[in-house]
Amino acid sequence: MTTAPGPRRGALALLASTQLLLIMDTAIVNVALPSVGADLGSGSAGLSWVANAYLITFGGLLLLGGRTADLLGHRRVFLGGLGLLAGASAAGGLAPGAGVLVAARAAQGAGAALAAASAFALLLLLFPDGPARHRALGAFAAMGGLGGVLGTVLGGVLTDLLGWRSTFWLNVLLAAVLAALAGRLLDHRAGRPRPGGFDLAGALTDTAGLGLLAAALVGAPEAGWLSARTLGAGGAGLALLLAFAAVERRAVAPLVPAAVLARPALRLSNALAALAQTTLFPMFFLVSLYLQNVLGYPPLGGGLGLLPLSLVVVAVAPQTGRIIFRLGLHRTMTLGFVLLAAGTLWLALALTPDGSFTGTVLAPSLLLGAALPLVMVTTNVAATAEATAEETGLASGLVNTSQQFGSVLGLAVLVAVATARTGSVDAARAAAETAGHRAALLTGAAFAAGAALASVRLRPPRPVPSPGLKVSGRP
Incomplete structure (x- = not known):
């Protein structure tokens, strides 16, 4: 059923804002980790699991979350995911120690998986395949790009002013x-359960x-790729997948x-979605490290260094549908x-121990900002x-899982290469770290x-014809 443009735009804004929240959450917590360690007396190993627990449950539950949304109803699972995310975040804000905080982060990842898979499925139902869906996916990409930088900036500001628990x-x-907005913007029949x-x-x-x-991938840089823990977890995971x-x-x-x-386009596009994140996700991490550890920027400055890239993403993403229409x-x-390959290669070759943001990072990051929405949307x-x-829900779970595991694999591999x-x-330390970042980015460019x-x-x-999704006509 075709829905009015106004309510559809409101529903799209809601779903894209959910994407922004989930991306922003990861960046905020990463910035707050040093303060968490100082307050709770946790070492580097414990702090790593504050981040890793979220990634493990998020990546592990995306496929199940998408299929569950198909069976139980996309709107219902979406609201359940947001509720779990909120409850787990409250538990994290009250955590008396690192163990409780790690458990809360794992629950956050579960809520994020349910919310992400069902939000993406609702978008697919709301916008049938074609130019409207391309524009909607462009909005998703724009909000995702903005979420990473906004999370870094807010993480620094909130941690400095109100403490890490405020995040x-x-x-x-x-x-x-x-x-609350979902109750107004999404009809109760939206994405109803399927038999x-x-x-x-x-x-x-x-x-x-x-x-x-x-777990094997996120723990490998710390434990070692050939350690018993990495090989045991990885081998058990592969055995269970078989x-x-x-x-x-x-x-x-x-x-x-x-x-x-059995659909060839689905298999190849999911593999390409994973490869895109294998390059993109570590690139953000490596650029921030270069700006802070080599050029001496403060953490907030390192995050703001990615702002021009994100602004290009926000500008290009809404135009992706038109580009697809013209080029195919x-x-x-x-x-x-x-x-993406050219920008990553340019960035790798531009890095020097005595570089500057404007002379080293800015220009290639703008090219990467144009590449990001093109690969993500397509x-x-x-x-x-x-x-x-x-x-x-299944299609959403598959592509989200591919992207998440591409991110985890890329970060693990490229950090290992850099190290x-x-x-x-x-x-000297600056020259050695620059060489490491360059090697990692060259690997990403090869991917x-x-x-x-x-x-x-x-x-x-x-494309498969879609009946469309009902949204609430209330303002």
């Missing part, structure tokens, strides 16, 4: 506001497998139907990956175009170049 209470406030059984065995093996694999594949072949109502995975989906995707379009109304290169250079070559093979999927 968790901000989540409570924003999640409550979004939930079908629940694949319990598939849900358990998939969630446990993805969670263990995420068990999941076996379960799905026999399940009456599989969590991921074989017919869905796969050409726009290839262009995005070429720009991979999302291709990954979801063939999804029926009954599969929107190894830094340790092998016999030079992006490989994705550009692979994207040429993409054949535009045929």
Whole structure:
């Protein structure tokens, strides 16, 4: 059913704001970690799990969250995810010690997975495939890019003025506001439940497998890639994912139907979505480290150094639909990956121990800002175009899982490359760290170049007609 433009815009603003909240949360907590450690007396290992617990449950539950939204109702799961996120954030704000805080972060990740998968599915239902969906996905990309920088800035300001606990209470406030707006902007029939059984065995093996694999990846830089902990968690995760594949072949109502995975465009676009994040997510981290550790910027200055990139994302993202219309989906995707590879390569070669933000980082970061929405929007379009109304949560869970694991894998691999290169250079600290950052970014550029070559093979999927999604007509 076609809905009025006004209510649809309101619903889109709500869903895109949810994306901003989830991206912003990760950046805010990362900035606050040193203050958390000083207050709770936690060492570096404990602090790493404050961040990692969120990533593990977020990555492990996205696929299950999307499928659950298909079965129980997208609006209902969306509100449940926001409620869990708010409750867990309150527990984090009151945490008396590091153990409680890590548990709260794990619960936050679970709530974020439910909210993210169902919000993306609601967007797919609200905007059938075509220019309207391209514009909506552009808004999502813009808010995601803005969320990273806004989180870094707010994290520094709130931690300095009100203490690290205020960053968790901000989540409570924003999640409550979004939930209240959802009651007004999304009709109670939005994304209503679909009939079908629940694949319990598939849900358990998939969630446990993805969670263990995420745990192995995020812990590998600290424990070592060949350590017993990394190999044990990674091996167990892969074994459970193989068990999941076996379960799905026999399940009456599989969590991921074989017919869905048989779609070539879906498989390739999910792989490309993962490769995009393998380059993009570590790039933000490495640029911030370079600005702070090598050039001597304060943490807030390191975050603000990414502001020009984010402003370009906000400017280009709404135009992505027009670019797709003029060039075609796969050409726009290839262009995005070429720009991503070129920008990352330029940034890597520009780094010097005595560089400056304007002379070293600014120009290549602007190119990367143009590349980000092109690759994010096109991979999302291709990954979801063939999804029926009954599969929107599943399609959302798959592409979100691909992006999350690309982020985790990219950060683990590129940080390992940077660390190894830094340790092998016999030079002053600034020169050694610069060499490490350069090696990591060159690796990221290679990933992006490989994705550009692979994207040429993409054949535009045929969109599935959608009945549309009802939104509330109330103002």
